[in-house]
Structures are given as structure tokens and as C-alpha cells.
Amino acid sequence: MTSVAGATRASRAGVGRVLTGPRSAWTAPLVIWAASRMLSTALLAAVYLLATANGWTFASHRQDPSFFTFSGSWDASFYRAIAEHGYPGTLPTDDAGHVQPNAWAFLPVFPAVVRVVMTLTGASFWVAGVVVASIAGAVACVLLYRLVLAVGSPRRARWATVLFAFAPTGFLLQVAYAESLLLALLFGALLALVRRRYWWIAPLGIVAAFTKPGVLALALALAVHLVVRWVEAQRSGRSVEVFPWRERVVIVVSGLVVAAAGLAWPVVASTVTGRPDAYLETELSWWVGFVGRQHFAPLTPWFTMASTWLGPLGVVLVLAVLAGAVWFWTRRGVRALGTDVLAFTASYGLYLVAVFLPQQSLPRLLMPMAPLLGSDPFVGTRRRAVTWSVVGVCLQPVAIVLLWFLGYP
Template sequence: MTAGTTHSVRPADDAARQVDFARIRLFGRDVRWWVAILGMYAASRALTTVLMLALFVAEQVGHWVGGSPLAHPTFFTFSATWDASYYRRIAEDGYPTTLPVDSDGDVQQNPWAFLPLYPLLVRVLMTLTGLGFAPAGVLVATGFGAGAALMLYRVVASRVGATSGFWAAVFFCFGPLSFVLQLAYAESLFFFLMFGALWAMMSRRYWDVLLFGVAAAFTKPGELALPLALGIVFLVRLVRSRRGKETFRRRERAAMIVAGAVTAAAGLAWPLIASAVTGHPDAYVETELSWWTGFIGRVAFVPLTPWFLFTWRYASLAGALLVIAAIVGYVWLLRRPGIKALGIEVTAYAASYALYLFAVFLPQQSLFRLLLPLSPLAGAPGLTQNVRARSIVLAVGVALQPVALLLLWFLGYP
């Protein structure tokens, strides 16, 4: 499978350049980019569906006990387990006005940890079609997975060409955890919105960043990476303009400031909403902490400490040193020429999103799917334009899919 394009360059303005990526050369033919990406996405969903269906059949025939037993097992309910049960409760009944607590008065797991846009869209589809939550949830997720693949292609190809954009989308769709693109989870919608906001930022359509960002803020946690990235890009453009290296117009500055302020406010709104509805001042934070108790017990939330708390709990000093090494390694990665070729927007976004994960997330098995918003980094030309390297990555991704399915369905949760 090959992809290529003629890199005719057109300036977005005097400081930013984008390559023409309208067509992809695929199997010896020039194909419209969206046709190639959607065809590849369909092939990836066919493969993942076969693997999931095989696991579902094996579970039923062999009477395997999964980590989330199904009361009414079907392939759709198999694709709507784990956190999907909370989305179902939100879609069908909304959010509780009273938080569940245990005998010690600590908040227990509840739907307030999950944001409303995805279950709202599923509810709309359920109403229009009469479908139950599971099939409607899978359809919404799978549809937005296609949109995410299209947006990811545009993000990468606009800077480093169709070959890199195509292979970044391939890695995204055929990766070990690509099954989340068709689970009744909010992931696909979140990827679509975050990649869309990044694309708008790269195209300097800052009002569109606002629209994508506000929607993302009510889809999954992590949207706060966008206003931080926007702030970094603003400062870089300001310095360049003062050095005479590019034009930074007043209307662009105003749009960036407004978009950054609104998306930051949207990203901080859900804890306030949860507190207002439930009457509990820390409703959202304490709900999120209820998921931590099985790993490190009941603790207070202090930003920038979760990774150290987790690794120290299981590996003491060696764990803390591992976290430091991971930080240093990631900074080194972002400074590589291949990553820089993706543009300041991608680098700022990748740094901001990683900082968000480090600041607030407790690393456990969900970490791997929470890293998927960093998929634009897989478009680095050093990887995507090396035939051997990209073939190995693709093969490893496909080979690890059944492994991930088995581990997450029967030992952990996705």
C-alpha cells in the first residue's frame, strides 16, 4: 500500500505554508483523499469487527467470564460494556441530583465523571430510529471514528504531505486500541473534535477552534489542552511578527484571545455544573477520585502528583525515576526534526495534552487509549516515509489488536 502526492506549495500567508493534499496515489492510481481514507477506515473496521466478533463468540461458546458480564449478550451489548453503562444511564435517565456515597461518606463512582455530548447524540439517534442504546451508541462512535480519521489526515498532510497523512491515519485505524473507535464510548467523537480544532488552528480559522473546542469540552476531559496550545501559538506568532518574520493581524490576535478564553472557560465549566446540580462543592473531582481508590486508595487531588503517587505505590523510588525518565524522553521526542516538521501547532498541542495527562490523570490501563489524541505525532516523516518502518508499525498494530482485546475484556477494562 503506497501513497504519494505532488507537493505543490501554496502560502496560507507569509509565515505559514501548506502542501496540496487533495489526492493520494494509492495502488498506482490517484484517488481523492477522502475516498482513500474512508476506504481504509472501512477496511480497518471490518478487521476489528471480525476480531471482536470472534472473541464474543468464543466467550459465549466457552462460557468465559469477562470482566463485565452481560445480562443480555449480543454483539452490540458486547461493544457497549464498561464505561458505556454510564453513558447509557445518562442517555436514558440523565444525571443524578444526589451523589452516591459509601458508609464513610466518600463519593462513589457515578455518571458525573462522563460528559454529556456523546450520550446526547446517542439519545437523539435512539429517538429518531427507535434503536436501543447499544446499537445507537456503536453507530455514533463508528461514524465519528471515520470523521476523526479524515481530520487526522488533514492535520498531518497539510504540513508534511499525503504520504505522511495517509500513514498517520492508517496507524490510527489499525492500532492495538483502534477497537475504541467502534465501542459505545465518547472517544471517537472526542478525537474528531480535537483533531478538528487542531486543523482549524493550523488553518488559522480561530473561530472554528472555538466551536470544536467548546464541543470537545463537553465530550471528554482533556479539552483544556487546546487553549493552552492556542496560547503557545499566539506567543510564537507574536514574537515572529515583532521580528518581521510574519504578519500577525489584529483580527487574528483578537480571534485567538477570544477562542482561548472561551475554550478555557468551557473546559472548566463541568465541575461547576456538577456542583450546582448536586449541591456538592467538589462533586466532579471526588467522583473522579472514586476511580482511583482501587489503585492507590482514597487520596486528595493535588495537580502534577498522580503519576508519582501511582508509580511510588508500586515501584517506590524506581517508579518515580521512571516518571522522570518518561518526561525527559517525551521532551526529547518533541524536539526531534521529524516532529517539528509537523508545525508549531502540533508540537504545542502535543505538549499541552501530555501536560494535561500528567497533571490530572492517574496512569493505569486506560492510559493507552487516552494517548490516542496524540496520534498526529505518528505522522512524522521519519516514520511515515520509511517503507520498512511503517510496515513494521502496521504489522505490530494489527498483531496486538487481539492481545489488547483479550487483556482488556478479561483482565482489566478498556
């Protein structure tokens, strides 16, 4: 009995060293990531086996059904087409000449990386895509941990990473989507911003801009950072000493470069296809099933979706959501994360409201806001953190069934 108790104490001490020791900035998030992958893999495998045994219809590649092809459902089919064949030179259209959904809605970095892995290993897209996404998910967990640690505490960093990895959408960190790669790049760039290592932001932002849309939020966060530092330097009475001109120049250059990269893909699409509206019309083609054919105007998609399905009540609901978001970002426990995290997450939220039509993929698109998980509303107390963790674990199988079978996530 004594030996068992001693072994238990030693085991707890070992776990403690991993989570709180001198190397915990690496070990803690990797342990959290590994544990979350065991859960997500088990849930995905269980659903896959259940669906296969009962002949359920789902979106994965069925010519060679396997766990990896199941993990390459929905958008992954477009990434596969890009990795294996590139982008179409002509946009597909229906009989009326309307652009149909096509690969130009998906950016090239993730399929390019997967293609390299396929070439080096001989693996199929399905296997290589899961491997790349899983490794990127591990990097995203490490960088999120370090980001929250930089603006908070080790306890907040651990719990924020747990909530992120075990979230209802946590399974997307290992499927053949570009999400985990984008998150790793964004968290890395935001960490560089918090630590004032400005030269890292532009290269990370450029790669992120060609991984998934949304990097314009990073450019706006840089602008906010510049203004805040400028004002603080002026108030100090030692402007140049507190905020050297070389840092100001780097911030401005990085912001302009990231903004240009964020706007570049529509130009690439129009150049290759010969249609100036190639990218916009491709994106709008996904709206048809929800709101019919629409002309795009910034800041209107949420109102369009809500009014189409709920009428005037939908508009009121959107206004209430926006008011709630403003209230959330102005809470003291959230503001404690610092200007940089607030500027990025609020800018990203503004981006979603400005250009995105809210539907079932909204939970996935909210994942770049994960740094907010280090704030008081989520991890202010142990009970609160544990409660949110349990909610995430319980909702993940629900999310897998709803998103992986009933609608693309």
C-alpha cells in the first residue's frame, strides 16, 4: 500500500513538473494537445465506425473509405483538388452564367504544404492532410499558451489552452482543413506583437494571408498598437527614447505589408481567370442556398441573413449580438488581456461582421479569437474554468455529428 501511495505521489509530482516546471511553456501545451487529440480521435473514430456500420451518408471520400478519408470531409475535397491539380483557369458556371462554388475560395498555403508532404512521403492527400493539420494544431497550442502567458499567468495560459484544445470545434485541429495552420500563424504573429518583435509579424502575416482570409484584422491591430504606443510615448515626455523611430517604421511597414497581402488573393484570382470579380463571385456562390443571389456590401451580411430567415426580429437579434459583443470587450476582466489582444480579437470580430454570412461554419471561424479564453469570464476562477472545459468536452461529439454530417463546418 505504501509503495502504491508513493508511486501515486511521484506520478503527481511528475505531472506537476510537466505543467508548471521550468520547461512548462513547451511541455504543458503539448501535453494538453496530446490529451485533446486522444479525445478527438476517439470521438471521430467512434462516429466514423457508427456511420459506416449503419450506412449513413456523409461527405467524405467514399471510393476508399477509411478514417483518414472521413477526416477529409467537406472543404478538404477542395484542398485536395488544389494539392493535386492546382486552381482552375476558368470559373465553373451554371446555365444562367452564375459562378458556382470552386477552388478559388480556398487559399494555397495549406494544400501546398500538404503537397510537399505527399511528395516526400508518398502518402495520400488524406493522410498527409491530417498529419499537417495535427502538427500545426500542436504548434497553435504552444503559441496560444505562450501568448496568454505573456499577457496573463501560467494558470490562465494552461486553462486557455485546455478550453481551446477541448472546445466543441477542437476536432478541427486534426482534420484536413487549413484552420490549425492559420491559427498557428496568427498566434505567432500576435505573440510577436505582444513581445514587440515586430520583424516577425510581416512574414507570418504574409503566409497567413495566403492560408485563410482574416489577416486584415492583424493589420488593424498593428495600427491600434502604433497609435497606443505613440500616445504613451508622447505622454512620457521622452518620445523618441520610449518609442524609437526604427520601431515606428517597422510597425508601419509590417502593417502595410500584411494589409497588402490580405487584399492580394482577389487580384491573383482575377489575373489567372480573367474575371475581375472572380474571387467575390466565388464566395457569393456559397450564399445562394441561404439568402439567394446577393450583391455584396460590407457590414450587411449578418443583417441580410437574419432578415431573410427571421424578418425584422432578425435585425433586432443582430443588433443585440453586436451590443453584447461591445459589452464583453469592455469588461475589466477582458481588458486585462491588454491592448494588443483586444485590438486583434475585436478587429477580427469586425471582419466577420463586415464580410461573412453567418451560418454553420461560424463556430470554426471564431477560433482565431481563442486568446480571449485567457480572460476572467472563462478562467477567472477554477470552477469557471472547469465548467467551461466540461461544456466543451460534452459538446464536441454533438458538434462532430451536426457539422460533419448535417452541414459543412
